[in-house]
Amino acid sequence: MRILVSMLILFFTALVAQSQPILLPYEVPVQSSFRGLSVINDKLAWVSGSQGWIGKTTDGGVTWQFAQVPSFEKSDFRSLYAFNADVAVIANAGSPATVLKTSDGGKTWATVYTLDHPDAFMDGIDFWNDTEGIIYGDAIDKRMLLLATHDGGKIWKELPEAQRPILSEGEGSFAASGTGIRYYDQSRLLISTGGKVSRLLTTSNLGKSWKIFSPPIIQGESGTGIFSLAFRDKDNGIVVGGNYVRDTLATQHILLTKDGGATWTQPATPTRGYRECVEYLSNTRILAAGPKGIDISNNGGLDWSPLSDETGYHVVKKSTARQFGYSGG
Secondary structure (H helix, E strand, O other), X not given: XXXXXXXXXXXXXXXXXXXXXXXXXXXXXXXXXXXXXEEOOOOOEEEEEHHHEEEEEOOOOOOOEEEEOOOOOOOOOOEEEEOOOOOEEEEXXXXXXXXXXXXOOOOOOEEEEEEXXXXXXXXXXXXXXXXXXXXXXXXXXOEEEEEEEOOOOOOOEXXXXXXXXXXXXXXXXXXXXXXXXXXXXXXXEEEEOEEOOOOEEEEOOOOXXXXXXXXXOXXXXXXXXXXXXXXXXXXXXXXXXXXXXXXXXXXXXXEEEOOOOOOOEOOOEOOXXXXXXXXXXXXXXXXXXXXXXXXXXXXXXXXXXXXXXXXXXOOOOXXXXXXXXXXXX
């Protein structure tokens, strides 16, 4: 498999260079589908994926170190959040649902949460700050799985039932890129759902209450809906997705908002089909990646053009040290 090492470099060069980015694939010497990505700064990034593989670079993607998490060689770690070169939290997709944390750069991992329920499936993780974070997952007994930590990931507990939104029949989420959850401004959190019903859930009080929007994205089938979201400020944002079974379908699969999610419009020129991840590189430059290619917009998402026809890419992230507008990752 390959990962976009150039993405890690672009996060801090494309913001000042207006020329079209060039992608430089890195050949990975392990068999893994990487869907977790956490970029800390210009040099440091972590990846996580299937078969229990975790990777880390400390030189901007020039070289990587990979290792399988012991006893988790069959796990698919699609959720990842790294704080620095030593501390990171990962969660697997599937049951039993397990959260692990390392404090020594990945040499050892401690299991900090386990949920042995047949419906347990974790979709993403994000932190408001160094101590407070959220993991979200598919519904258990009709309510979204929501775990919270207040000590940097050492202890995770389910939010009270009243604080976990009720999901509709056939409404879930996608652990395709770990970007169906985003925090902004230390308190505002956004979570997307998909499937037969696709919605956007937001909270500004650490999950105590939720406001729900219904973007007119394609939905109604198990493989449809929002797969990724990104906002550049409190008003302007974007959601991408589509139908992963019909991944060339370019209808109602990418939407823009200028009022925080209350209303949505389609781009004049959309991406070429289903996309699993979207990321602002600047206020106007955005990348969207999917299994069948990568697209770029240089005008805030209004128009998209092909950047690469390379296949098999799932996730795009910008360095959390190079934020603009909203704070956070």
